[in-house]
Amino acid sequence: MEEFINNITEFIAGSPRIAVQIVESLVIILVLWAIRLFVVGVLRRNIENKKTVYKWRKNTTYIAFFIGALILGQIWFAALGSLGTFLGLLSAGIAIALKDPVTDIAAWLFLIWRKPFDIGDRIQVGQSKGDVIDIRVFKFTILEIGNWVDADQSTGRVIHVPNHKIFSDDIANYTSDFEFIWNEMGVLVTFESNWKKAKQILEEVVEENMQEFVEQAREEVKKAEKSYLIQYRYLTPIVYTSVKDSGINLSIRYLSDPRRRRGISQAIWESVLDRFAEHDDIDFAYPTIRYYDNPTEGKPGTTPTGN
Numbered sequence: 001m002e003e004f005i006n007n008i009t010e011f012i013a014g015s016p017r018i019a020v021q022i023v024e025s026l027v028i029i030l031v032l033w034a035i036r037l038f039v040v041g042v043l044r045r046n047i048e049n050k051k052t053v054y055k056w057r058k059n060t061t062y063i064a065f066f067i068g069a070l071i072l073g074q075i076w077f078a079a080l081g082s083l084g085t086f087l088g089l090l091s092a093g094i095a096i097a098l099k100d101p102v103t104d105i106a107a108w109l110f111l112i113w114r115k116p117f118d119i120g121d122r123i124q125v126g127q128s129k130g131d132v133i134d135i136r137v138f139k140f141t142i143l144e145i146g147n148w149v150d151a152d153q154s155t156g157r158v159i160h161v162p163n164h165k166i167f168s169d170d171i172a173n174y175t176s177d178f179e180f181i182w183n184e185m186g187v188l189v190t191f192e193s194n195w196k197k198a199k200q201i202l203e204e205v206v207e208e209n210m211q212e213f214v215e216q217a218r219e220e221v222k223k224a225e226k227s228y229l230i231q232y233r234y235l236t237p238i239v240y241t242s243v244k245d246s247g248i249n250l251s252i253r254y255l256s257d258p259r260r261r262r263g264i265s266q267a268i269w270e271s272v273l274d275r276f277a278e279h280d281d282i283d284f285a286y287p288t289i290r291y292y293d294n295p296t297e298g299k300p301g302t303t304p305t306g307n
Contacts, residue, residue, distance in 0.1 A: 036061065040057050040060060051119060051120055104164050116176075119134070121175050121176050124172040125165050125171055131154075140161055175259075180217050183264075188247045188248070189250065189283060189284060190246075191248060192283070194279070195248045198276070199250050201275045202252055205271040206252050210254045238253050
């Protein structure tokens with residue numbers, strides 16, 4: 001240890017300029033770090049929103065790093081102009097050797113500038129989907145939903161995705177700009193059921209459960225139209241009719257909060273089960289084996305000739 005200290009002392013004595021540069025660098029780093037801690041402390045005391053504090057904490061780190069890099073560059077590379085050619089060749093070599101990390105940085109700048117998603121948004125990138133909980137220079141992190149869990153609920157897994165994935169994979173944002181998604185539920189009733197009454201019941205049920213979302217959705221559409229060409233003519237729930245192998249399919253289409261989709265679906269289903277139970281002429285359909293005697297059960301005009 002003594003020998004090491006002696007070597008440092010001799011080095012500083014023989015190179016006073018470098019010693020000054022080291023001291024200046026340490027002072028600058030400490031000052032910038034202290035300013036960052038002070039700013040973050042003020043924000044935590046005055047802002048209750050954790051998401052806002054988190055964003056500012058990340059932004060102050062990036063700003064402090066950028067300012068520090070500029071100042072330290074001026075200190076250590078006084079002859080920076082003469083190093084231009086060297087740095088150009090070096091950067092080209094680094095770009096080739098470190099293609100993915102460099103692309104990650106470019107993607108991070110794109111995330112900061114264009115903001116295809118932000119902290120708290122629910123997104124899907126490629127096969128991964130979840131709520132964004134962190135964005136960094138080389139990767140962003142999501143809290144996974146779906147996978148083996150139904151109805152887009154959390155699995156508890158944290159997925160780290162390289163930033164360059166946003167350039168190669170499709171990005172689906174559930175909550176940015178327009179904070180509602182369309183959801184559909186199929187209700188299958190038998191051919192013998194009074195399907196018109198069943199359809200009317202479904203329309204009443206979904207109207208009761210979704211009334212609060214319609215006005216909110218109209219406001220969200222107005223906001224979204226400022227950024228995108230989104231033109232929804234109808235936002236109210238609707239029930240469509242189609243025919244399946246096992247019966248008549250009544251499809252309920254309605255707007256839903258992405259994070260409340262399972263709860264809303266449950267509320268609608270419970271109301272449908274209660275209402276259908278009150279009517280003897282409505283029955284759910286499901287795959288069964290049935291023997292159909294056309295001459296006695298079919299319409300008179302559809303029976304085979306001669307029977």
